[in-house]
Amino acid sequence: MEVPFSVINDIGWPAIPSTSAATKLALQFQLKQSQWWSGEELFEHQLEQLSLVLNHASKTVPFYKDFYLSESFKPKRMLTFESFSKIPFLSRDQVQQAGIDLISINIPRHHGNVYDVSTSGSTGKTVHTKTTDITRFFWNAFTLRDHLWHNRNVNTKLAAIRTTTTKETLPPNGQVFDSWGPATVDLYKTGPASLLSIHSSIDEQWEWLKNQNPETLLTYPSNLKAIIDKSLKDGCVLSNLRDVSTLGEVVSAELRKAVKDAWGVPLLDIYSCNEVGYMALQCPDYDHYHVQSENIILEVLDDNDKPCKVGEVGRVVVTTLHNYATPLIRYELGDYAEVGEPCPCGRGLPVLERIVGRVRNLVTYPDGTKARPLVGSDSFKEVAEIRQFQFIQKTVNDIELKLVVNESLNYFQKQSLISIIQKMLRYEFNIDLTCHEEIPRSPGGEYEDFISFVN
Amino acid sequence: MLLPLTSFEEIHWPAIPNQLSSNKLALQYQLDESQWWTHDKLLKYQLEQLNLVFQHALKTVPFYTELYKSALKNNGNITSLNEFSNLSIVTREQIQAAGLNFVSKNIPKQHGKIYEKSTSGSTGASLKIKDTDIGNFFFHGFTLRDHLWHERDTSKKLAVIRLTHTDEFLPPHGKRYEAWGASSHGVYKSGSSTVLSINATIDEQWIWLKKQNPEYLLTYPSALKGLLEKSKKEGRILTNLREVSTLAEIVTDEMRDTVRKIWNVPLKDMYSSQEVGYMALQCPDYEHYHVQSESVILEVLNDNNQSCKPGEIGRVVITTLHNFASPLIRYEIGDYAEVGETCPCGRGLPVLNKIMGRERNLVSLPDGSKRWVWVGVDLYGDLINIKKFQMIQHSLEKIEVKLVCKPHLTIEQEQALTTKLHETMGYAFQITFNYVDNIQRSKGGKFEDFISNVK
Numbered sequence: 001m002e003v004p005f006s007v008i009n010d011i012g013w014p015a016i017p018s019t020s021a022a023t024k025l026a027l028q029f030q031l032k033q034s035q036w037w038s039g040e041e042l043f044e045h046q047l048e049q050l051s052l053v054l055n056h057a058s059k060t061v062p063f064y065k066d067f068y069l070s071e072s073f074k075p076k077r078m079l080t081f082e083s084f085s086k087i088p089f090l091s092r093d094q095v096q097q098a099g100i101d102l103i104s105i106n107i108p109r110h111h112g113n114v115y116d117v118s119t120s121g122s123t124g125k126t127v128h129t130k131t132t133d134i135t136r137f138f139w140n141a142f143t144l145r146d147h148l149w150h151n152r153n154v155n156t157k158l159a160a161i162r163t164t165t166t167k168e169t170l171p172p173n174g175q176v177f178d179s180w181g182p183a184t185v186d187l188y189k190t191g192p193a194s195l196l197s198i199h200s201s202i203d204e205q206w207e208w209l210k211n212q213n214p215e216t217l218l219t220y221p222s223n224l225k226a227i228i229d230k231s232l233k234d235g236c237v238l239s240n241l242r243d244v245s246t247l248g249e250v251v252s253a254e255l256r257k258a259v260k261d262a263w264g265v266p267l268l269d270i271y272s273c274n275e276v277g278y279m280a281l282q283c284p285d286y287d288h289y290h291v292q293s294e295n296i297i298l299e300v301l302d303d304n305d306k307p308c309k310v311g312e313v314g315r316v317v318v319t320t321l322h323n324y325a326t327p328l329i330r331y332e333l334g335d336y337a338e339v340g341e342p343c344p345c346g347r348g349l350p351v352l353e354r355i356v357g358r359v360r361n362l363v364t365y366p367d368g369t370k371a372r373p374l375v376g377s378d379s380f381k382e383v384a385e386i387r388q389f390q391f392i393q394k395t396v397n398d399i400e401l402k403l404v405v406n407e408s409l410n411y412f413q414k415q416s417l418i419s420i421i422q423k424m425l426r427y428e429f430n431i432d433l434t435c436h437e438e439i440p441r442s443p444g445g446e447y448e449d450f451i452s453f454v455n
Numbered sequence: 456m457l458l459p460l461t462s463f464e465e466i467h468w469p470a471i472p473n474q475l476s477s478n479k480l481a482l483q484y485q486l487d488e489s490q491w492w493t494h495d496k497l498l499k500y501q502l503e504q505l506n507l508v509f510q511h512a513l514k515t516v517p518f519y520t521e522l523y524k525s526a527l528k529n530n531g532n533i534t535s536l537n538e539f540s541n542l543s544i545v546t547r548e549q550i551q552a553a554g555l556n557f558v559s560k561n562i563p564k565q566h567g568k569i570y571e572k573s574t575s576g577s578t579g580a581s582l583k584i585k586d587t588d589i590g591n592f593f594f595h596g597f598t599l600r601d602h603l604w605h606e607r608d609t610s611k612k613l614a615v616i617r618l619t620h621t622d623e624f625l626p627p628h629g630k631r632y633e634a635w636g637a638s639s640h641g642v643y644k645s646g647s648s649t650v651l652s653i654n655a656t657i658d659e660q661w662i663w664l665k666k667q668n669p670e671y672l673l674t675y676p677s678a679l680k681g682l683l684e685k686s687k688k689e690g691r692i693l694t695n696l697r698e699v700s701t702l703a704e705i706v707t708d709e710m711r712d713t714v715r716k717i718w719n720v721p722l723k724d725m726y727s728s729q730e731v732g733y734m735a736l737q738c739p740d741y742e743h744y745h746v747q748s749e750s751v752i753l754e755v756l757n758d759n760n761q762s763c764k765p766g767e768i769g770r771v772v773i774t775t776l777h778n779f780a781s782p783l784i785r786y787e788i789g790d791y792a793e794v795g796e797t798c799p800c801g802r803g804l805p806v807l808n809k810i811m812g813r814e815r816n817l818v819s820l821p822d823g824s825k826r827w828v829w830v831g832v833d834l835y836g837d838l839i840n841i842k843k844f845q846m847i848q849h850s851l852e853k854i855e856v857k858l859v860c861k862p863h864l865t866i867e868q869e870q871a872l873t874t875k876l877h878e879t880m881g882y883a884f885q886i887t888f889n890y891v892d893n894i895q896r897s898k899g900g901k902f903e904d905f906i907s908n909v910k
Contacts (some may be wrong), residue, residue, distance in 0.1 A: 023472075049466075
């Protein structure tokens with residue numbers, strides 16, 4: 001990624017990029033500078049930006065209008081550290097319950113198209129929000145920052161094994177794209193990207209990966225662990241591989257070591273979620289994470305709602321800075337994180353030593369094969385309002401699905417859910433639905449959305 | 456830290472700049488990267504861009520078609536520095552003689568409007584070439600790099616004293632602009648700028664400057680010298696001043712010291728010319744210069760046309776990389792420069808220790824050798840009534856010293872100065888003193904301390 005594409009034929013370097021590519025680089029130029037700002041300087045700009053969002057939210061998002069009134073919170077024109085800390089928290093339950101009331105009734109037109117986002121997040125609690133072209137623009141910018149930070153050569157092959165929605169991504173071939181996607185497409189010469197559905201057995205994934213022999217692999221930590229085990233058994237490595245990116249689940253030090261030992265490449269983790277976007281990226285020089293302060297305000301708070309000190313673990317509270325469709329302001333995501341020391345790399349972006357989020361086991365099929373299960377689905381909401389869930393595989397045939405629901409489910413709802421789940425897991429497991437007041441986290445603080453007791 | 460202006464009223468930070476500003480920042484992004492590249496990497500991209508401009512020149516610029524009518528190897532494709540250094544060196548006289556034959560018959564339409572650039576130069580004979588919108592775009596790109604390197608706050612006031620062509624720049628008011636100019640316009644918040652003609656007397660300049668009280672001052676070293684003396688005499692400084700920029704003439708260490716001593720601000724020099732644009736900018740961390748390798752290939756050659764080593768002084772030969780109207784390929788600009796060691800700042804852009812001026816600023820000694828003459832306070836430090844000082848070498852034996860000085864020097868002072876001059880030049884020239892009312896600048900606005908008429 002040395003020189004961008006130029007739209008002027010005979011000016012190759014420095015390039016004069018296309019309109020959209022220039023906008024992307026103009027943002028990277030800013031991110032390149034702001035990464036070195038002090039925490040205070042970053043926060044000052046965050047508050048300035050949040051003041052704009054808060055003003056918009058309190059005027060045009062019905063939920064916030066009522067919520068802030070009921071909490072006697074009056075948004076000020078310009079936020080200070082003190083007034084910021086008085087903004088009421090937004091719980092995941094509130095987001096679930098607010099429904100369309102959390103959508104702005106006056107999304108600025110020039111923010112472009114509006115899109116739906118639906119996610120179970122890392123706690124099994126599904127939320128529905130909206131996003132715009134502007135939010136996507138920022139999303140892509142942080143994808144690009146991740147590539148730039150880790151010095152990825154986007155002119156090579158990327159292979160991703162993840163949740164997909166189309167049949168074309170099924171094994172044995174998966175789907176091949178010409179480029180790495182919108183973050184880089186009109187900017188740099190990119191290699192192909194190939195995508196395989198996570199609905200593939202580990203054997204199928206390994207065969208596909210060997211065939212692809214990519215330079216970069218993107219997948220979920222639980223799945224990665226199984227692929228590594230397979231590769232060790234097979235005695236074969238991916239000869240072109242340069243780095244592995246992970247997302248969506250907790251990464252352990254053991255997994256980083258396993259990747260290094262088995263394949264000799266680094267694991268580069270990403271902390272993101274669908275409704276917020278990128279929250280933290282792995283430091284280019286260390287294994288910990290830098291908060292993406294230009295995208296969000298991320299707080300790690302203790303039980304008294306005070307910011308955690310270095311070394312303390314607290315709950316993650318996130319504020320989006322550019323989503324004018326569904327602004328999430330002091331949103332309690334449901335994850336926990338440990339605050340890190342200032343990074344020796346010199347970047348002023350705050351440090352998270354580790355993320356305590358979602359842990360997922362693989363599902364085991366009666367024939368002994370394993371796969372990363374798909375556990376959340378949009379189709380749940382067509383059946384019932386499910387606030388939280390957790391799968392527990394007890395035997396190769398039996399799975400318990402723990403649910404937290406607003407209203408108890410009738411027979412038909414239960415049958416519909418079972419059918420959806422069997423389809424998602426691609427096997428007719430015996431599904432036992434149980435209802436609960438709350439589903440607790442594991443003793444370590446992680447939320448386990450799929451627990452397997454099958455060896 | 457400066458923040459770009461945004462085109463979205465609700466997205467202040469990071470900003471989404473308008474299209475033109477995005478293009479400017481996309482260039483800055485690239486320059487921010489390439490400044491750290493190694494010499495080899497810079498050369499690789501320079502050669503790629505050179506081939507585009509060279510092929511264009513061979514095909515469409517009659518002067519080059521004629522110059523290279525005998526077959527070139529590989530159809531003129533240049534693959535190494537060695538091949539490049541075999542190309543002919545083009546002199547100012549050749550370009551003058553070529554007239555319209557130095558202009559491309561097929562300037563690419565994509566490069567926009569065509570402009571005439573004219574430089575009178577110190578020898579008086581004017582040089583006329585053409586350039587395009589693309590050339591201007593890059594020119595402004597390097598102006599902006601200079602601002603960014605030296606962390607100028609463009610929201611403050613800039614005062615400029617330089618060559619102008621119309622009466623509106625005359626004292627007592629000069630001309631005021633709302634912004635600093637095209638480089639930062641629209642990109643960053645801009646303060647006003649104000650321009651005074653260099654034809655104003657030093658007294659007029661000083662009165663004007665005190666009234667303007669700018670944060671930044673841009674002028675010629677010779678004008679600066681007069682202003683500093685005036686300021687010292689009056690015991691007044693410019694209270695808002697943060698930095699002085701200079702261009703077009705030689706800057707000595709002594710002048711940098713004087714600016715620091717009297718005004719307590721740094722001096723930042725730049726090396727540019729009308730026909731080429733920026734050639735070298737002062738390093739943000741040191742007082743030497745970095746060649747602007749993304750814009751020009753700058754060679755410093757000895758008498759055998761070999762590249763000078765660090766510490767050696769040689770002729771500057773320039774190749775422009777983006778002017779497709781009048782490409783300058785190995786153009787001997789007439790200046791001399793001293794090559795520097797690699798910069799400890801880490802930038803890979805080559806270093807020039809000093810820009811020395813032109814050949815006619817060298818004194819010719821009877822033994823056939825030539826040397827630089829530094830004229831400054833060292834030479835006439837205690838003779839503070841000397842307002843202007845210029846030496847003209849008429850022959851190998853005779854040097855005329857022109858003085859604007861009231862009252863005239865005493866016989867003893869003249870004798871003391873003669874002795875110092877003999878020591879400085881290493882030869883006992885016949886020195887004559889000529890008291891005049893004023894000493895004119897060249898047509899290009901430059902003031903030369905030493906002019907040799909010896910051929």
